[in-house]
Amino acid sequence: MRATIERRLLINYRMDPALAQSMLPAPLRVRLVDGSALAGICLIRLGQIRPDGITGDWLPASWGWRAENAAHRIAVERPEDPAQQGVYIPLRHSASWLPVLGGGRVFPGAHHKARFTVAETASQFNIRMTSAEAQLEVEARASMGWPSTLFGNLAEASTLFAEGKVAWSPGHQQGVVEGVRLGTERWQIEAAEMLSLSSSFFDTLPSSAISFDSALLMRNIPSYWSSAGTLLAESLPSTEASR
Incomplete structure (x- = not known):
């Protein structure tokens, strides 16, 4: 599949590695950043x-x-x-029925249907998601600052995500x-400032084991996705059991 990443807001938390590992299926393991899970x-x-591959004459972008x-x-x-x-990604949500009903053929991995309410300008982003599995509300804005303890600077964060x-x-x-690999025609990340954040998925975890760290922003990035194959896991931890 090909698409343009019109807006990608990456919200980052510092998490206790043992808690994070308990939420992963074998053989995956936590990648540590400054001694913590990300x-x-x-x-x-x-x-x-x-x-992917359908371009130009008979199906324009x-x-x-x-x-x-x-x-x-x-x-x-x-x-x-x-x-x-x-x-x-233990939980994926989409406003579109296509990945939800596509059974992994459109985008790998099970997707859940969600309702998104979005109000944004060139510098301000208000996003609300509601679903049967999770609720999320975010207010953020583009920023020149970099208040992060996980990453020394913006370039370091950009390299890790790349x-x-x-x-x-x-x-x-x-x-x-199921795995999917992201490819981009260019890679550009900006800093963002979180004004308010509410996540039913992360807010119910012990506050001593997780804390908000930073936010990043990507905009108008031509991109494409391809299959990264599958892994066989002995068991998949439930998102409820991991809390």
């Missing part, structure tokens, strides 16, 4: 979504569809291949974890 939320609006999406994630790596770094382009998430078949 968890977060990706709020991404994709535009001009269309099958402007004919692709558009959708808001959310992913709750933990930075991971594969022990047998530490170079393959990415994220594990390296972790494989996303693993539970598939529709029991014990199967």
Whole structure:
């Protein structure tokens, strides 16, 4: 699939590594950043979504569809291949029925339907998501500052996210974890400032084990997704059991 990342807001948390590991299926393991696990939320609006390879004359990019999406994630790596770094996504949501009903054929991994309410300008972002599984409300704005304890500077954060382009998430078949790889025609990240944040997924975790760290912003990035294969896991931890 090809699309344009119209807006990608990356919300980052510092998490206790043992708690984060308990939320992962084997063989994935936590990728440590400054001694902590890196968890977060990706709020991404994709535009001009269309099958890869279909371009130009008979299906222009402007004919692709558009959708808001959310992913709750933990930075991971594969022990047998530490170079393959990415994220594990226990929960995926979309405003579009296509990935929800596509059964992993449109985008790998099981997706849940959610309702998104969005109000944004060139510098301000208000996003609310409601679903049967999770609720989320975010107010953020573009920023020149960098108040992070996980990353020394913006370039360091950009490098880590550029390296972790494989996303693993539970598939529709029991014990199967499906992977998808993100490719981009360019890579550009900005700092963002979080004005308010409410997440039913992370707010119920022990406050001593998780804390908000920072936010990042990507805009207008031509991108494409391809399958990264599957993993067989002995068990998939439930999102409720991990709390």
